Amino acid sequence: MTIADVAFDAPVHHSFSYRVPDGWTVVPGQRAQAPLGGAARVGMVVAVRDGAEPGLKPLAQLVDAEPVLSRAQLDLVDWIAAQSLSSVGSTCAALLPPPAGREAAGSAGLAASGAVGPGAPKPELLTGAGREKRVLERLEATKGAALVIAADVETVARWAQRLAKIDRAVRLDSGVPDEERGAAWRALRDGSARLAAGTRSALLAPLPPPATLVLLDEHEAAHKPPGAPRMHSRDVALERRAREPLALLLTAATPSLEAWWRAESGLIDMPSREPGPWPAVSVADTRGILRREPLTPPLARAIRETLAAKRRVFLVVSRLTSSLACDECGAVVRCGDCAIALAYSRAAARLVCRVCGASHPLPDTCAACHGxxxxxxxxxxxxxxxxxxRRFSDARIARWDPDAARGARGEAQRAAAAAADVVIGTRGALRLFGPAALGLAAFVAPDQLLRAPDFRAGERTLALAWAAAERVAADGAVIIQSQNPGHYAFAAVARQNLHEFYRPELKFRAELGYPPFRRLAVVTARAGQSDETRRLAEAVGAALRGSKGLTVYPPIADRSDRIRRIVTKGGDDLPRLLDDALREFKAPSAGRGIIDVEVDPVEWPF
Ligand SMILES: [Zn+2]
Ligand SMILES: [Zn+2]
Structure with a gap:
């Protein structure tokens, strides 16, 4: 008899076997419906073999007339699942278009993806002004298939329009109906569409060689959305490039440290460009001032002049911080071992390190200046x-925080902001402005970003300040009011020189053992009662400490004491070591609680 092994979208790490009914032709990479736990579920056929296992239930129905994934792509799925500690079935579900109701029978088979030849070009990282224009020129010049991956649906829609001016372009994201996504997948496979745009769910779309894969804004945290497989699209794209003969283009205004380090190591080409036009950037020192008034005199003057010139102003604000800093000298209270800002809990009147868990009483004075x-x-x-x-009563002023206000209220705020002279907004509000659209961008107090209890605080600050400067006209101005006026993120923006940021930041990351030099994971333990959670976390911690290659920090309780998190560091083999160490916790066991592992977190999860 013929047996098909099927992986389902469930947190189980093995597949299930079914009998293939007589007369059916099934190959790996096709989706099929089969009974599981009393219901008919759709899963991915990962293997087809001959065998004799009496009592197997038969497959109920084939969902895809042809395989949607090739053998090579299934291997890539295995790699993604292993690296992100996700299941193969969940990875497939996240990275494929929803199954169509009835599949149109195609004729073209899957492009065989051979090994990468020695002449295959290195991935390229495009930075600087006009980077997206350069991508479009490249796609116009090549005649092969191309797929553009963006972090959000809005950007996909914009790129689909741009691509349509070059050649027939299709969309593979959730911004179009399911049927259209399925048809787009097939059109790419049979060559009837050459160009496509999509979000992460399109990363495995068929690309007959010679093909180009583009990842826009590779530094965006949004390329790692919640849900399996918890892996950043950059890592998937780089691995796919290593397995398939395709050209990979990454773009970023401010590359991730991971990408920059690869470029410095010669693994990625980063063509240097003449710097484009840049506004005048000034950093205003607010140490010891800014107590009652958010606008320093230079900023108030710049706003007045910009409004008088009938140009727009963007004032960047951030969410309130949960760390403590000295108003006299700007020093942030940091963990002595981990060098990240200690998180401040007003209720507990303590400072806690979110990496190593060290807890301190609130200090009375600043260690740096005794203020x-x-x-x-x-x-x-x-x-x-x-x-x-109060100061500019005649101006049209609007406030917009896209992450705080959603739905109808969010839309109204967005409309008001789109028409305003002065927009006060968070990072997300930047999308209101195109390149060089502003007369003035100013940071009221970016120290809140720098103080975030996250080792990526500097990287985030650079990304935001650089993105704001790109939106200011060359004869406009950027003003940064800061208690840390000498920070290298601001120096890099002021002189339009990325090296001034990445050199010291890489040194910091190397010394403290943060990515890209070591890998991090956060293991979360959750049980019904707080003492059960504590016991579970202790057991997990002990299991992790039994692994020689892991650095394991003590569990940190959340405010409710229902969740405990353990930060772990390791090398390239971190996922495998975690998987081995946590094996005993995988099997469901009544009442013990659940654990969850996030490898390579991009947003500090607590
Ligand atoms: Zn101080
Ligand atoms: Zn620490």
Whole structure:
């Protein structure tokens, strides 16, 4: 008899076997419906073999008339699942278009993807002005298939329009109906469409060689959305390039440290460009001031002049911080071992390190200058808006935080912001402005970003300040009001020189053992009661410490004491070591609670 092994979208790491009914032709890479736990479920056929296992249930129905994944792509799926500790079935479900109701029978087979020849070009990282224009020129010049991956649906829609001016282009994201996505997948496979745009779910789309894969804004955290497989699209794209003969283009205004390090190591080409036009950037020192007033005199003057010239102003604010800093000298209270800002808990009146868990009472004085004004104080959007309205009562002023206001209220805020002279907003509000659209961009107090209890705080700050500067006209201005005016992220933006950021940042990452030099994972333990959670976390911690290659920190309780997190560091083999160490916790066991592993987190999860 013929047996098919099927992987389902479930957190189980093995497949299930079914009998292939007589007369059927099934190959790996096809989806099939089969009974599982009393219901008919769709899963991916990962293997077909001859055998004799009496009592197997038969497959119910084939979902795809032809395989949607080739053998090579199934191997890539295995790799993704192993690296992200996700199941093969969940990885397939996330990286494929939804199954169509009835599949149109195609004729063309899957492009065989051979090994990468020695002449295959290195991946390329495009930075600097006009990087997206260069991508379009490249796609126009090649005649092969091309797939553009963006971090969000809005950007996919914009790129689909751009691509359609070059050749027939299809969309593979959730912004179009399911049927259209399925048809787009097939059109790419049989060559009837040459160009496609999509989000992460399109990463495995068929690309007959010679093909180009483009990952826009490779530094975006949004390329690693929640849900399996928890892997950044950059890592999937690089691995796919290593297995298939395709050209890979990455773009970024401010590359991730991971990509920059690969470029420095010669694994990625990063063509250097003449710097484009750049606004005047000034950094205003706000140490010891800015107590009652969010706008320093130079910023108030710049706003007045920009409005008088009938140009637009963007004031960047951040969410209030949960760390403590000195208002006199700007020093942030940091963990002595991990060098990241300690998280401030008002309720507990303590400071806690979110890597190693060290907990300290609140200090009375600043260790750097002995000043006595240590405060979590910051400027929220509302207070800034109030101050701007008081001074510029004639201007059209709007506030927009896309992450806080959604739905109808969010739309109304967005519309008001789109028409305003002065927009007060968070990072997400940047998307209102095209390149060089602003007369002035100003950071009211970016120290809140720098103080975030996350080792990526500097990288995030650079990305935001650089993105804001790109949106200011060359004869406009950028003003950064900071208690850390000498920070190298600001120096890099002021001189339009990325090296000034990456050199010291890589040194910091290397010394403290953060990515890209070591890999991190966060293991979360959850049980019904807090003492059960504590016991589970202790057992998990002990299992992890039994692995020689792992650095394991003590569990950190969340505020409710229902969740405990363990930060772990390791080398390239971190996923395998975690998988081995945590094997005993995989099997469901009544009442013990659940554990969850996030490898290579991009957003600190707590
Ligand atoms: Zn101080
Ligand atoms: Zn620490």
């Amino acid at each position: 006595r004004r240590l405060t979590p104080f910051g400027w929220g959007a509302e207070r800034v808006e109030h101050a701007v309205r």
